[in-house]
Amino acid sequence: MINDRELELLINDVFEYHGFDFSGYSRASLKRRVDRLYQLDGFKSVGEMLSRVRTEPEYFKRMIEEITVNVTEMFRDPLFYKVLREEIIPVLATKPFIRIWHAGCASGEEVYSMAILLQEANLLHKSLMYATDINPLVLQTAKKGIFPLQMMKQYSENYRISGGKKDFSDYYTANYGFAKFGSDFTAKMVFSEHSLVSDGSFNEFDLILCRNVLIYFDKELQDRAFTLFDDSLAKLGYLALGTKETLKFSSLQKTYTQHNKDKIWKKKE
Structure with missing residues (x-):
């Protein structure tokens, strides 16, 4: 599980390496989604996750896809x-x-x-x-x-x-x-x-x-x-x-x- 300091490191790295700014996202919601991805992909450490985000464009793309997806349906509400x-x-x-x-x-x-x-x-x-x-x-x-x-x-x-x-x-x-x-x-x-x-x-x-x-x-x-x-x-x-x-x-x-x-x-x- 990722802690608050590690989440800030991830937000900073995403902006520095890829230009995506998640700094204004609700921390609680973002943390839930990052935790889910962390578990899905079987990381042993946050450092391992950060390394892949920094150096692998395809993995960064996957991360964006996972943490930004919103549940929806036809004629919702x-x-x-x-x-x-x-x-x-x-x-x-x-x-x-x-x-x-x-x-x-x-x-x-x-x-x-x-x-x-x-x-x-x-x-x-x-x-x-x-x-x-x-x-x-x-x-x-x-x-x-x-x-x-x-x-x-x-x-x-x-x-x-x-x-x-x-x-x-x-x-x-x-x-x-x-x-x-x-x-x-x-x-x-x-x-x-x-x-x-x-x-x-x-x-x-x-x-x-x-x-x-x-x-x-x-x-x-x-x-x-x-x-x-x-x-x-x-x-x-x-x-x-x-x-x-x-x-x-x-x-x-x-x-x-x-x-x-x-x-x-x-x-x-």
Whole structure:
């Protein structure tokens, strides 16, 4: 198990050798993930782990993949998607073109959920979804749009609770234990590596979703991410956060109004 001093050494080495800055991540969360990797890979000492991180680019890549992966699912928190379906998307429908950013998209399930909502509202043709993550491996999964077939029963139930009326299986093709979602969805998606820690704004969006990512950041890094989202959000645009994340107590709070409890915030004009 890694102690606090060793964790700081790892954070410093990662930044010095690879330019990734984990200094703003919640120490408790980061420590849990590093401990898990330490055990998975059978290290005898922290020095052995640090040596591999410093000298083996492929191992560093593995480390990034393991400690940044976020658990996600399609139509996660179905009542949130019900609000999107019934209250937010009808407003976006008035725009000539819709740009949406999924920040920290992980393996992409929520991006495909959004694509389904847009298609059912007959808006997919005039929409573009940008899906970004720091982890290149999960982005590869997201691009393929292929997910375990065993998850479809749960996803179908989430979809139904969110207000979906169609047969969920119409949206994918089942084959060899996997469900593949159609190219009509992926054609409206742009996948790219992007760090909320070090990268800047790259477009103006009508809706930004960053759900259950900021809980891993300390307050300073959360504020940086909020500023980035503010710079990237059009006036009267929407920012959707996770259930334990909020703009309250942020310097930007006064420029936003809460649309739906803490989950969705609308930028003032």
